[in-house]
Structure formats: C-alpha cells, structure tokens
Amino acid sequence: MAQQIISANRLGDGLVVYLTGGGGWSERIADALAVTGKDAGEAAMTVAHTAEEARLIVEPYLIDIDESGGERRPTQFRELIRAKGPTVRLDIGKQAEL
Amino acid sequence: MPLIKNKQIATDTWQHVDDKSVLPADGGVIVSLARWQAERSVLVGRNAPLGIRLKSDEGADAIVDDLPHFDVVALEFPTFRDGRPYSTARLLRERYHYTGELRAVGDILRDQLLFMRRCGFDAFEYADKTTAEKAFSAFDEIGAVYQTAADRRRSAAMIRNDTSNVFLNGTCG
Amino acid sequence: MYLYDPIDQSLVDQRVEQFRDQVRRRLAGELSEDQFKPLRLMNGLYLQLHAYMLRVAIPYGTLSSHQMRKLAYIAQRYDKGYGHFTTRQNLQFNWPKLEETPDILAELAEVEMHALQTSGNCIRNITADQYAGAAADEIADPRIAAEVVRQWSTLHPEFSFLPRKFKIAVTGSQRDRAAVRVHDIGLILKCDETGSMGYEVIVGGGLGRTPMIGATARDFLPKRHLLSYLEAILRVYNQAGRRDNMYKARIKILMHALGAEEFIRRVDAEWDAIRDSAVDLPAGEYDRIAAFFASPHFETLLKNDGKFARYRLEDRDFAQWARTNVAPHKQPGYAIANISLKSEGGIPGDATTEQMNAVAAIAERFSFAEIRVTHEQNLVLPHVRQADLYDVWQTLKNYDLATPNLGLISDIIACPGMDYCSLANARSIPLAQDIGKRFADLRRQHDIGELKVKISGCINACGHHHVGHIGLLGVDRKGEEYYQITLGGSADENTSLGEIVGPAVPYDKVVGAIETITNTYVGLRTDGENFLDTYRRVGKAPFKENLYAAH
Numbered sequence: 135m136a137q138q139i140i141s142a143n144r145l146g147d148g149l150v151v152y153l154t155g156g157g158g159w160s161e162r163i164a165d166a167l168a169v170t171g172k173d174a175g176e177a178a179m180t181v182a183h184t185a186e187e188a189r190l191i192v193e194p195y196l197i198d199i200d201e202s203g204g205e206r207r208p209t210q211f212r213e214l215i216r217a218k219g220p221t222v223r224l225d226i227g228k229q230a231e232l
Numbered sequence: 233m234p235l236i237k238n239k240q241i242a243t244d245t246w247q248h249v250d251d252k253s254v255l256p257a258d259g260g261v262i263v264s265l266a267r268w269q270a271e272r273s274v275l276v277g278r279n280a281p282l283g284i285r286l287k288s289d290e291g292a293d294a295i296v297d298d299l300p301h302f303d304v305v306a307l308e309f310p311t312f313r314d315g316r317p318y319s320t321a322r323l324l325r326e327r328y329h330y331t332g333e334l335r336a337v338g339d340i341l342r343d344q345l346l347f348m349r350r351c352g353f354d355a356f357e358y359a360d361k362t363t364a365e366k367a368f369s370a371f372d373e374i375g376a377v378y379q380t381a382a383d384r385r386r387s388a389a390m391i392r393n394d395t396s397n398v399f400l401n402g403t404c405g
Numbered sequence: 406m407y408l409y410d411p412i413d414q415s416l417v418d419q420r421v422e423q424f425r426d427q428v429r430r431r432l433a434g435e436l437s438e439d440q441f442k443p444l445r446l447m448n449g450l451y452l453q454l455h456a457y458m459l460r461v462a463i464p465y466g467t468l469s470s471h472q473m474r475k476l477a478y479i480a481q482r483y484d485k486g487y488g489h490f491t492t493r494q495n496l497q498f499n500w501p502k503l504e505e506t507p508d509i510l511a512e513l514a515e516v517e518m519h520a521l522q523t524s525g526n527c528i529r530n531i532t533a534d535q536y537a538g539a540a541a542d543e544i545a546d547p548r549i550a551a552e553v554v555r556q557w558s559t560l561h562p563e564f565s566f567l568p569r570k571f572k573i574a575v576t577g578s579q580r581d582r583a584a585v586r587v588h589d590i591g592l593i594l595k596c597d598e599t600g601s602m603g604y605e606v607i608v609g610g611g612l613g614r615t616p617m618i619g620a621t622a623r624d625f626l627p628k629r630h631l632l633s634y635l636e637a638i639l640r641v642y643n644q645a646g647r648r649d650n651m652y653k654a655r656i657k658i659l660m661h662a663l664g665a666e667e668f669i670r671r672v673d674a675e676w677d678a679i680r681d682s683a684v685d686l687p688a689g690e691y692d693r694i695a696a697f698f699a700s701p702h703f704e705t706l707l708k709n710d711g712k713f714a715r716y717r718l719e720d721r722d723f724a725q726w727a728r729t730n731v732a733p734h735k736q737p738g739y740a741i742a743n744i745s746l747k748s749e750g751g752i753p754g755d756a757t758t759e760q761m762n763a764v765a766a767i768a769e770r771f772s773f774a775e776i777r778v779t780h781e782q783n784l785v786l787p788h789v790r791q792a793d794l795y796d797v798w799q800t801l802k803n804y805d806l807a808t809p810n811l812g813l814i815s816d817i818i819a820c821p822g823m824d825y826c827s828l829a830n831a832r833s834i835p836l837a838q839d840i841g842k843r844f845a846d847l848r849r850q851h852d853i854g855e856l857k858v859k860i861s862g863c864i865n866a867c868g869h870h871h872v873g874h875i876g877l878l879g880v881d882r883k884g885e886e887y888y889q890i891t892l893g894g895s896a897d898e899n900t901s902l903g904e905i906v907g908p909a910v911p912y913d914k915v916v917g918a919i920e921t922i923t924n925t926y927v928g929l930r931t932d933g934e935n936f937l938d939t940y941r942r943v944g945k946a947p948f949k950e951n952l953y954a955a956h
Contacts, residue, residue, distance in 0.1 A: 147502040148457035220824040222834045315566025350562035373423045376412045378556040387413045393577040393689035
C-alpha cells in the first residue's frame with residue numbers, strides 16, 4: 135500500500151514543511167511522518183488541521199511517497215519539485231539550502 | 233447579533249421573519265422579497281414598520297416602486313465574495329433615492345465595511361460580537377477616495393480641481 | 406510619468422498600515438485563512454509552490470530608475486536576489502515572508518509603488534503599449550487613459566468583489582502592442598472626424614480555458630465619458646456575471662451568453678443613467694494627469710545619427726543587436742532600445758538585483774531615467790539618443806542584458822510554470838531554455854525571422870500561449886509532462902487564437918516538434934513571408950502532417 139506524508143506551507147514565511155512524528159513541522163522531507171492507509175491518513179490530517187487552527191501552517195494535504203530507492207521521494211513530480219526547489223535554479227530552495 | 237450603526241453598537245429594534253413564521257403582533261419586521269410579493273396587503277396593513285430583505289440575486293429593480301413602504305432594506309451577502317449587493321446598494325441610494333436604513337446582513341468581513349459604507353450601507357449586522365467594536369476603525373482606514381459613490385465623499389479629482397457642489401440633486405449616479 | 410500627490414501617497418501609506426494590521430490579526434488568530442485570503446490577494450500576495458509570491462504592480466509597465474533600484478533592493482533584502490517580470494507588466498518576488506510583507510509594501514510605498522489589486526476578483530493592473538510616448542505610430546500616449554482608469558479602479562467600493570478578475574489594456578496606436586483584443590476591456594485611442602479624441606471600446610476578450618477575441622462595444626467613446634462607460638460595463642458585469650462556476654465567470658462568458666447585442670444594450674442603458682454624472686472626471690483632472698506624460702526635453706537632433714550608422718558598420722555584434730532590439734522613435738535622432746531578458750540558458754523574464762540596478766543606472770544616464778516592462782517579459786529604454794546606443798549596448802553586455810533576439814524564436818514568453826506555480830501542470834522554463842538552446846545560432850534565428858513562441862504551464866494561460874505564433878500548453882498525462890501545440894495565434898491588431906495542431910507531445914519531443922514546424926515553414930514560405938503569414942496562407946494541414954506523420 136502506498137505510503138503518504140503531509141505537506142503544508144508554514145504560515146509566517148510560506149516555506150514548505152512536512153508533518154513529523156512528533157506532531158511538529160520540518161522543512162526536511164526526510165523528517166516527515168509516513169502513514170499507510172485511509173485511517174492513518176485521516177488521523178494525521180486531523181493533527182494537521184489542529185496546527186492550521188493554531189496558525190502554524192496553511193493548506194495541509196496528503197501526498198504519496200516512495201521509499202524504494204533508498205531516498206524518500208514523492209511520487210508526483212510536482213511534489214518532488216516542491217520538496218527540492220525549482221528545477222531551473224539548483225542554487226536556491228531546499229536543494230541548496232538544507 | 234450586534235448591529236453597527238453610526239460607528240456604534242446599536243440596539244436592533246427590527247426582527248427578521250422567515251417565509252413561514254407567523255408575523256409578530258407588532259414591532260418592525262424584515263421579510264423576504266418572496267413574502268412581500270405574496271403577502272403585500274397583509275404586510276402593508278400591519279400598523280408597524282416594515283423592512284425587506286433581498287437575496288444577492290434580487291436586484292434593486294424588484295422593489296423600486298415599493299420603496300416608500302420600507303424603513304429598512306436589508307441586502308444579503310451569502311458569502312463575502314458575492315459583490316452584487318454593492319451595486320444594488322448604490323442603485324437604491326443614487327438612482328432610486330432610497331433614504332431609509334440600508335443594512336448589510338450575512339457574511340460580512342470587517343475589511344469590507346468601508347466599501348459597504350461608500351456604497352450606501354448605513355447599518356451592518358456584524359456577526360462577530362467579540363470584534364464588533366474593533367470594527368469601527370475600519371471606516372476610517374483609508375481617507376482618500378478616487379471614485380464618487382453613494383456616500384458623496386469628495387473624490388481626489390474633485391479636491392484637486394476644487395470642484396465644489398458637483399453633487400446636484402438627481403444627477404448623481 | 407505620473408507622480409503622486411499627497412492624496413495618492415496617503416492612500417498607499419494607509420493601505421500599508423491596513424495590511425500590516427490584517428497580517429497582525431491573521432497571525433493573532435482574529436482572521437482565519439479563509440477570511441484573510443481575499444485580503445492578502447488584494448495586496449498581491451499569493452501562496453505558491455515553494456513559498457509566498459508577491460506580485461508588485463507596475464502601472465502600464467512604466468518604471469523610474471529610482472523605482473527599479475527599490476525593486477532591486479527588495480529582491481536583495483527580502484527575497485533571493487531576483488525578480489520575475491510578467492506578461493501583465495508586473496514584477497513577481499518568489500520568496501517573500503508573510504511576516505515581512507508589510508515592510509516590503511512600506512518600501513514600495515516610499516517610491517510610489519504598491520501591490521494593490523494584482524490578484525483577486527477585482528480590476529487588475531492596467532496595461533499599455535510599452536512604446537507609449539515614444540512610438541512614431543501613436544495617436545496619443547495611452548498611459549494618460551491608463552492612469553485615469555488606474556485611479557478609478559483602485560479600491561473601487563462597488564467593484565472589489567467581482568465574479569472574477571478583470572483586466573484592462575490600452576493602446577495608443579493602431580499597431581496593437583498591448584493585446585487589447587484579448588482583455589476583458591481593451592481601449593484603442595482614436596480620433597473622430599472632427600479631430601476629437603476618444604476610444605474604441607472592446608469587451609469580452611480573454612485567454613485561459615475559453616479563449617475569446619473581444620467585440621467592439623462602442624466604436625467611438627468620447628474621451629470625457631471614459632469612466633462612466635467603464636462603470637456601466639462593470640456594473641452590468643458585477644450584477645449579471647456568473648458566480649456559480651469560476652470557469653464561466655469572466656465577462657467574456659457573460660457577453661457570449663447574452664449575445665453581444667443584448668450585452669451592449671444593457672451597458673448602454675446603464676450608461677444613459679450615469680453619463681454626465683459625477684462619475685466622469687472633471688476636465689481639469691484629465692489635463693492634470695496628461696501633463697505628467699508630456700514628452701521629456703528632447704534635444705533637437707538630426708533624424709539619423711552618423712555615429713550610430715558608423716558603429717553598425719564597424720561592429721557586427723552591435724549591428725546584430727541594433728537590427729532586432731532597436732525600434733524607431735517619433736523624435737528625430739532618438740531610438741527605442743529593447744532589453745531582452747531572454748538570454749541563452751537564462752530564465753525568461755527574470756532579472757537579478759545586479760541587473761535591475763544596472764538597468765536603472767543605464768536608464769538614468771541614457772533614457773531620462775525611465776524604463777518600461779513589456780507583456781512579453783522584456784524591458785525597454787524608451788528614449789535613447791541614437792548616438793548613445795553603442796554605449797548603452799556595451800554596458801548592457803556587461804550584465805548579460807544585450808541578447809540580440811527581440812521577436813526571434815529564442816525570445817520566448819514562458820510563465821513560471823511548475824517550477825514555481827502551484828496551479829501548473831507542467832514546467833515552462835526548462836522547455837523555453839531547451840528551445841532557446843536548439844535555436845541558439847543567430848543566423849538561423851534570423852533566417853526563421855519573427856516567431857513568437859509562448860509557453861503556459863496550465864490552462865490559465867499566463868504565458869499567453871493562445872496568442873503565440875507557436876503556443877505550448879503544458880498538461881499532465883498520467884504524471885508525465887505533455888504539451889499541446891497551437892499554431893497561428895497573434896496578439897497584435899490582427900488578433901487570432903492559435904489552432905490545436907494535434908495530440909499533445911511529451912516533453913522530450915517538443916524541441917524536435919518546434920524544429921519540424923520551423924522547417925515546414927521555411928520549406929513553404931514565399932518571398933518575404935514570416936511564419937504567421939505563411940501559416941495563415943497554408944493553414945495547419947502541412948504542419949500537422951509533418952508533425953504527426955511518423956507517429
């Protein structure tokens with residue numbers, strides 16, 4: 135079954151963050167809490183919505199990931215770009231700064 | 233619900249009545265357009281003030297001939313994104329010279345109050361009790377205006393070109 | 406250019422404080438995101454793929470050197486050292502923080518700039534011909550009307566919650582460099598038989614999901630009635646535009662649904678009621694604004710400068726640049742210099758802090774401190790003495806701003822696409838780079854001649870692909886980037902919408918497809934025909950055949 139993580143933007147600075155196991159939010163996709171199945175996904179989204187209410191993040195949503203290659207990668211190209219940074223500016227964004 | 237009027241929380245002496253409920257014996261009531269059209273003579277016959285409530289897709293044209301009957305016209309904002317009542321308000325004030333209370337009801341954001349007032353609204357059913365008083369400052373946040381509107385404020389162009397008394401009866405809007 | 410008076414300045418200053426308070430309330434929890442979103446959009450602040458994005462308004466694409474320096478500073482201090490010039494003559498910053506945006510807006514207000522109404526369901530930036538005030542073929546400077554409309558549309562109390570966004574463009578010339586026929590309202594300056602000035606008013610154009618060319622609502626609108634007529638149009642639209650489906654909410658859809666005749670009848674009826682009321686500007690105000698757009702103090706010079714001619718003979722690279730990037734000016738001895746932001750390997754429309762400062766300095770020295778932004782993502786120095794062009798070019802070269810490709814195939818318009826934009830289905834920028842690389846040879850580019858390639862990463866068409874000679878629309882096919890190819894679009898006075906030529910093509914086949922298209926054109930053209938001419942003569946069949954024959 136596909137694994138999922140939760141992606142959102144941090145309210146204050148707009149940067150992309152991922153929900154971690156501890157209920158916090160990290161800029162690193164490697165820190166994200168991976169969930170499997172509908173129930174776990176919904177539970178994680180509930181945590182995310184609480185963080186939204188608490189004004190930490192905005193617009194959380196679930197994305198599919200694949201860890202088969204050793205490195206955690208979103209399966210959707212758009213989410214991969216979101217996780218790394220613009221493909222045309224390898225010198226900026228997470229790919230350069232994290 | 234708090235009623236903002238004249239930059240204060242005012243006592244609301246009016247009652248919204250839906251289409252099915254029995255009309256109260258006395259007191260001012262605000263009814264829908266549908267109810268007005270269905271029960272006109274009853275409503276006019278009541279020895280009490282009358283108000284009407286328009287949905288956002290019901291325009292000023294629907295009530296233009298009946299305006300003398302209404303002391304309150306309430307315009308509904310079903311969502312704050314629906315901008316139709318702004319036009320309806322201006323037409324009521326500027327084209328049809330409605331002089332009674334023009335009330336904004338529904339989904340109203342504090343940051344829309346200035347626009348609404350400019351369009352001719354003078355009363356606002358402001359749902360958020362805790363912030364209603366903080367809303368007053370919204371009316372004064374931007375002093376200059378570029379357009380003429382129902383509030384007859386002098387536009388930037390008028391001030392710059394010192395055009396006094398441009399607003400003559402009957403020619404505005 | 407227009408300079409603020411205390412009234413204009415007070416408005417932007419108060420707006421900054423209003424937004425500062427809105428941000429405070431958001432961060433303090435007094436506003437939900439749902440309530441805050443329209444407020445931040447009305448100040449041009451989007452939430453995008455990687456971060457927030459701030460879209461700064463550059464009214465009718467006109468900037469002073471002083472303003473450009475401020476944009477350069479903001480890029481450096483609050484962003485990552487660059488900005489992106491857009492197809493609506495605005496500038497986008499891709500990495501501002503919400504917490505710092507009030508400060509950014511305060512910086513902008515210091516130089517008479519803002520980000521008002523660059524997003525949201527309101528009237529957006531008024532765009533105009535980038536050669537305004539300089540072009541020889543102009544009846545009058547369209548920026549006067551643009552400024553009049555800008556003020557009228559700013560914080561308009563009745564029209565801030567329209568069914569959808571609303572875009573207005575103005576051209577002062579019959580040569581339409583502002584794409585007026587694909588805007589919600591397009592204005593074309595004209596004179597009537599008595600010599601009085603007015604506008605042809607075109608309504609209902611637009612790109613996006615349902616591209617449409619606008620129809621003439623009024624053939625001649627007298628100048629003094631500009632605002633009352635626009636107010637009538639907006640009122641009809643505000644009341645009758647669809648609000649149930651965002652894809653059917655633009656005025657073009659309403660006009661189409663009612664039919665042009667009925668739509669115009671409603672507008673005229675509304676206009677009858679408000680014409681000659683206080684909506685229209687007092688005559689003094691129009692003249693006051695017009696005075697700001699008087700020509701700069703040109704020197705009296707010979708029509709053709711000897712130095713300019715000589716340098717073109719002596720320096721082939723300079724001649725190359727002058728051939729494409731220099732346009733004729735109405736004033737003898739002057740020229741319009743175009744700065745291409747489409748360098749090989751660069752990002753279309755992007756400029757670094759350093760480049761922005763360089764352009765500001767060059768403009769200050771050589772172009773009366775004035776700069777323009779075009780809707781094709783390039784910059785313009787509108788008033789350069791021909792004698793100075795060589796110095797201008799040499800300086801531009803130092804900053805990679807002298808690419809001699811204006812209007813050629815490598816002068817590609819590309820939206821930010823999926824590299825930046827959360828709406829996108831595919832990337833635009835790397836495709837533009839790959840196309841530019843394939844056609845890098847300047848001789849080949851000149852052989853192909855004028856060819857406008859426009860790339861959009863999604864159906865919203867911010868890359869204006871519908872009006873590209875070659876248009877590319879990025880789509881997602883089962884997770885892969887595919888591109889639908891359209892041919893024969895044009896944004897000029899002979900406006901046309903591109904025709905889909907066949908099934909969408911995967912990313913790695915697009916450059917080859919472009920080459921097939923250009924080869925087909927070269928093979929079919931008759932003497933003097935550019936790509937668009939040939940396409941209009943032969944139609945899509947030969948292109949379709951060559952593109953899809955082998956597949």
